[in-house]
Amino acid sequence: SGGGSEKKGDGKAASGDKAADSITYSLTADPRALDPAYFDDGESAVVSCNIYEGLYGFAEKNAEVKPLLATELPEISDDGLTYTIKLREGVKFHDGTDFNADAVKTSIERLLEPNRNSDQPYASFVFGEEAANSGVKTVEAVDATTVKITMRAANTSFLKNLAMALASPIVSPKAIEAASAGSAITTPCGTGPYKFVDWTKSASVTLEANEDYWDKDNAPKTKNIIFKIIAEGNTRITSLLNGECDIISSVDPSSANQITDGGYELFSEDGMTINYMAFNTDEGGICADKEVRKAIAQAINVEEMVSAIYGEYASVANSVMPLWMAPYDKDVKQTAYDPDAAKATLAAKGVTKLACITYSTARPYNAKGGVELANMVQGYLSKVGVDVEITQYDWTTYKSKVQTDPYDICFYGWTGDNGDPDNFMNLPADSNRSMNVAHWDNEEYKALIAKGIATPDGDERDAIYKQCEEMMAEEQPWLLISHSKNLLGYSPKVKGFYYHPTGVAFFKGVSKEA
Amino acid sequence: MSDNGNIASPELRNDDVLLDVQHLTKLFAAETNFFGKATSYVHAVDDVSFQIKRGEAFGLVGESGCGKTTVGKMLVNLLRPTSGKIIFDGKDLTAMKDSERKSYCKDIQLIFQDPYASLNPRMRIGDIIAEPMIANNIVPKDKVEARVNELLECVGLANYMRNRYPHEFSGGQRQRVGIARALAVNPKLIVCDEPVSALDVSIQAQVLNLLDDLKEEFGLTYLFIAHGLNVVKHVSDRVGVMYLGRIMEIAPKRSLYADPLSPYTQALLSAIPAVDSKSKRERIILQGDVPSPIDPPPGCRFAGRCFKRLGVCGNSVPELREVKENHRCACHLYDPELPPTEEMTRAAR
Amino acid sequence: MLLEVKSLCTEFPVKRGVVRAVDDVSFEVSEGEILAIVGESGSGKSVTSLSIMGLLAEPGHVAGGEMTFDGKDLVHLSEKEYREMRGNDMAMIFQEPMTSLNPVYRIGDQIVEAIRTHEKVSKKEALTRAIDLLRKVGIPSPEARVRDYPHQMSGGMRQRVMIAMALACNPKLLIADEPTTALDVTIQAQILDLLRRLREDTDMAVLLITHDLGVVSEIADRVVVMYCGQVVEEAEVRLLFDNPMHPYTLGLLKSIPRLEDDDSKRLYMIKGMVPNPLEMPPGCHFSDRCDSCMQVCRERMPELVQVGDHKVRCFLYEEQDGHAKDAAEVKANEEKAREAIEAAREVSTAEALIEGDVAREAEEGGADER
Amino acid sequence: MIGMSKKTVLATQGAAGEVTNSQAQQPVEKRESIWKDVLDGIVSNKAALVSAIFILLLALIAIVTKLVPGILPYDPYEQNLAESVQGPSAAHWFGTDIQGRDIFSRVLVGTQITLVVGLAAVAISLTVGVLLGAIAGYKGGKWDTVIMRIMDMMLAIPSILLAIAIMAALGQGIEKAVVAIGLVAIPEYARIVRSEILAIKENDYVAAARVIGDSNFAIVFRHVLPNALPSIIVRATLGISSAILDCAALGFLGLGVQPPDAEWGDMLGRGRNELFRAPWLMIFPGLAITLTVLAFNLLGDGIRDGLDPKSRKR
Amino acid sequence: MLKYILKRILMVIPVLLGVTIIIFFITRVLASDPAPVVLGEHATAEAMAAWRADYGLDDPIWMQYVNFLVSAIQGDLGTSYYTHTPVASELAARFPATAELALCAIIVASICGIALGVLAAVKKNKLADNASMVLALIGVSMPVFWSGILLILLFSATLHILPSSGRVTPLLQPTGGTGFFIFDTIAKGDFEALGDVLVHLVLPTVTLSLYSMAIITRMTRSSMLETLNADYIRTARAKGLAKRSVNVKHALRNAMLPVSTVIGLQLGSLLGGALLTETVFAWPGIGKFAVDCVLKSDFPVVQGVVLLVAVIFVFMNLLVDIIYAWLDPRIKYGAKEEG
Ligand SMILES: Nc1ncnc2c1ncn2[C@@H]1O[C@H](COP(=O)(O)OP(=O)(O)OP(=O)(O)O)[C@@H](O)[C@H]1O
């Protein structure tokens, strides 16, 4: 029922252990698409991960890979090139089609060249490219329940890619057929715990429980899951306080108290992000000089800045990777705050002016947007005698401006895709300048990264990435700022809710008291 | 169309004609089709001819909408005639290009009907009067002020009023400012478009007397437009009566008032309420309204309301012909080709 | 007596003071009579008529005096009673026929509305009556014209419609505020003729307001001349025109160009202009412009006194104590006034005008200095 | 030659003549001008008077804070994270923002940008709009058709969307915001000026100017535009208020000024993230905008009344 | 009349062409490159180049325009770069929301605006006049998003009496139908849903209508004052009509003429103004969507939105003119065209 008052009434007053039949979750924007091959955004992922399932998924609270539609972890050949995967039996898609090896083959092959099209943003990331000699070469259905994937080159993160909500989940072949060639499915159909009902653009997406879900232990407990699109942060919070939503995502750190004060639960766990400031290391620039980079880093009290902006809802970044992901950081030392030293160095180097660009839009790794950060850095640097001139852009423009504007420092960040260290650590080694905004070009580091990707998980691999972390701290192409926490608010009546660090929320175990 | 203007009346023939208007016609588009082409016309002025002598005051009389203002505007180049000629001081103004014509502009000046709308409310009257002199460069810059003072005195305004704005003046005073502005360029002809009809009774006389005085003093020539015959009588030497874009009668004042020939003129005269009980005239009350000037019917324009209407009036346009000496009239009653009428005999006497 | 107005005063408070638009005005209208009020623009004619109709625009109000209509005290009438009387017992028509009809309603409906406001009749019946009325005021094929909108009619027609509407409920008094001023002479003659006929047919009294002395002489029985909110002279129409007493009336009559005049003579000019209502000269309002002005005129306001069959407000005819002078003296003064006027005709226009302006400025001098 | 005979009249006039002369020597004061009407309108309307005083005060604040920044209780740009996000108190009347800057000082400094934005944006749209409107109205014909069609096109695009598109294209910053806001308002001015001019053109005094031989230029600039001025002034006053609002809207959408400039819309847009924690971040700049816009609106109405010949009894 | 309408419709064409040219110029020449946004984080320069080629963005600008125009005339507005959905269906999905909100707002604004304006005019210079004018002016002076957020804070967050977001509680949403929920719910006889739709409409409608209401109030007041001074009002009073009937029947009807024009224009600007309101109230309309698309450089959608709004605006004006002619018998279109 609709009116806030009513909702509030039955929310607060009524009690008992009867389960309510719907849970409303707020998204911040429309999903881009509800076909895993065609989106790259968190909003789509949150919805889709309840409709579709992949061969693998992540563990409940971390990025450990678990079998999902596969019965066990794949058999990987020693050269790392062949993956043999056993499939679960008796699973049906929502449209009644059987889930089998052919379905897997169809789902994956539409993302491989030459079927792949330029509208599939994650296809090349997950399944590689022929030109780069990476990723999947072939998919074979060995028998109804066995699939064999052959790789072009070994890639330790491939398995984690298969667990992602983007690109990897398995889609009903019938639905793929029904959609016109080269475009996204409009009536989503997967094997997941919830079935698609309706998507009213810009308003809401409605799902309903899949009565025939294969995993009887984790059968959906709530009849409907509704994703309501609310872009404005204050409106989101009000909608929770007013009983219009049960769970709201992207809570602004500064509003967190409002949620707990109102008797609501605050979900606050580390996400899979890094929020950083990059120095433009291009030859000839002020920040090409490592000393200057270090001095600037010394001028900024990261701890104070993080707490002022995010309060307790972000942790100061000591490593590129988030703490829960990486065991590598323990001994990495980042540059310490030392304004006097900074002043002296900068004066000696004759640095008085820096051009800074930043983004005005909130990002997953920075709920406040980059302007606040830029403002504070401007404040710190003005105290050591450096004028910072800030130019801000909205995110879209910003993404092209980082490639064209002549900046000295810029703000950026990263949200992990798959929980693999390479996904984070390769950023400063990337040849793509929009990924590597520091334009850092360090052969030694690049070699380490290449080695890391081919090394199977284990101590050897960990050591490589630890070395990477140390190099980053020493060479200072970035000033690490924070790892954001995923902040959500939810009604205390919602039980069993967990927001996964990869930025999705699984509703199969979630229920709500009436 | 009758050809009624090219023979000037004998009275004028030997004299110095300042303005000779020949077959002047002005049509306005009344309705337009899809592409903006006119499909019907307002016949505002239709084949009008008359002459004005130097130093003469010619009155043009007619009811509202009969085209008097339109004639005046064509004379001062505010409107372009559809056809016809305006020969001023021997030169055909209508044949001139705009640039050429501009040099004659100042010789014909206009006094407007509405004293409230004809003065720019945001200018001081000193500037208003000085403007034509500066625009036409007829007085050296340093003499302008003295000349403005002179003009103000001429029209009976004290020169300290120079720095005031029009709204600080009464209607009569404003009209005097308008007169001063017209005088500023030493025009040869002044077109007075109903200069007193918007004024109070007690003020009318001031302006009429002033115009009279000025005419005397500077030998001006007037085209005096009015809608009542009583006002015109006081100022003009000769009078033309218009009806629906056409001239009905032209005659020297004395002749016109003593013996109006056209039934329309007769009605117009009788409609003027008389103040004196002694001179109660027989009243002719015309029926109906002035018809629309949009595509008027053929024949005499007045036929529809005429109380002496003949059979021919509805289809044939009467010529403007000399009925008595210097007294011309466009009416079938005086058509020698038609059977003689009572009026004709009376006029012949 | 149908309408009696006694010492009516009407005031408009404005930013810089109070405009007394009507100042101590008295007159009477009896059944079937046509009384004309003449005066220049701003002399308070319209305000007088609106005061009678109770239609004064906001801050304006009757500040004193009495008005009785058909035995009823108008000054203290409630708005409801007034409304019942308006359009019913007394009706009014206005100067501007072009704007006095509501442009968005058919004229038939507007007349029907007037009828149905006061009488409980069916729409159909009212419409029939409307058509009759239109016929009565001389509108050809009234059955068709009732469906016309005002913009489809000429000015003369609209004025007839206005008259038809006013006659809808057979009023006892018709107030006509400059009904012909905006019309052409030939149309004006038609309307005046119509009014005259109607008066004969219905025995309705008419209060005719105009600034045109010609119209007055054509149609009125009696005339009230107003100047600056005051009655300066009142008399039977022929008496007034043949024998005007007040210098203002005299001046007006001499200053209008008449067909009968000898036009070689200059027109007489009343010099100067109507004073600003907030800056009236201290004595007689006309004193600045008067050619027979005396010292006393500048000091004191003369009273309206009965002189023979005239009422006149002028010290030429009034003793200091407020009584009329004796007949001989009146005669002499009348003569004097006439001579003054004849003499003034010969003054050059510009000269006279400057003199008039300067006199007025001097009067207002204080204001000017500011 | 004209008037010679009159000379003597004055000389022999005696008393009256002296009055004349003494008055003639009066200093030539500007008796009545449009600015006086404006002033009259303001003074005679209490709300407009208060508004005018308020706006003057704002202007004063803007100038003083520009010239003597030290007069402010705090440096509006100085970061002081120790005092980050504090509620209104005796020390910080309007509280502090996330960077610990004093909101009161920032609101005061914000008057600079706000007024400049309002005036500059209006200056752009006024200049272009008046020019286009004048050409369309006075020249008529093809000029009119072409110009007014273009204006129609601009009007048919929602102005805020157009402004955003222009901003997105030009990049951010106060100058760009001003340009965007100024550009999108042009059609309104052009329309008003055109219709005014069409009406004024019909006046006899314009005909009179033509009869005496004035050039088109003189007619437009001496006779037509000055008489269109009242509605232009009114429109411009109201235009300042909509420019301020538009600027605030752009700020709200994150397209506002460059940091650390204090602009109310930008402060408001930024403050809304802290609405629940620190409502003062949104309330005070919002109030400042509302009051300023209200003041310009009331002032515009007052001026309109003052300039309206109908309400100006004389 | 018919001729006039036809003529006006023909005149619309160059305006719409011009609109497309303006917006085409702004998007293609001035705006930033959409490729990085569309293709996401992992896209390489080659992938972006390939994508641009796919979408014809490396064609000469005039060719892009011609292509756009040709397909637009065939009813194809292109496909969103970002969601790969046809623009027409993206707009169709969102437009009813905006239209319903704008219509409600204009109705509320008109009713309140006219009522306040009449009150102010009839009680000129009295308390009621001043109060309604100040009220109206405050409406015009508050930034829409600010007043919207304050309203939410009061009615939703504090008093909990009105919902703060969306058009309807999703499970009650009528499916199929016109997309105008008031209409759809009534058609279905689902009054629970109707109630829900109505309470959701309250805050956005109020917020959105404030601005227009102020404009309409002002216009009504001045127009009413003008007509109240008209001669025919005096005539009506001289007939003995009651004040009320004079005010309503004679004055208001005439005063409505200029007001109707303003209302028509307001509806156009409401469509634009809805943008901020939609953001604040999570209203699923085209306003917020359009802003996002401008910021994402999703050209086809931006073009589509602008074209749609322009068409509505232009036809709204046409409609207003026709209504005007219907209200005012003096206007006989076709007869008088200034030339
Ligand atoms: N610009 C115009 N466009 C169309 N018709 C016009 C125009 N100017 C005048 N007319 C028409 O031409 C006719 C003559 O108008 P004009 O103003 O010359 O009459 P007038 O005799 O001066 O009348 P009035 O006594 O009312 O001043 C009228 O019917 C008028 O409607």
Ligand SMILES: Nc1ncnc2c1ncn2[C@@H]1O[C@H](COP(=O)(O)OP(=O)(O)OP(=O)(O)O)[C@@H](O)[C@H]1O
């Ligand atoms: N609403 C008003 N406020 C202030 N003064 C007014 C108002 N109405 C009329 N007056 C004043 O009252 C005086 C008389 O006006 P009124 O309209 O009665 O004149 P009138 O004789 O009818 O003139 P006209 O011939 O112009 O109609 C004028 O001086 C005018 O200034």
Ligand SMILES: [Mg+2]
């Ligand atoms: Mg005329």
Ligand SMILES: [Mg+2]
């Ligand atoms: Mg009057």
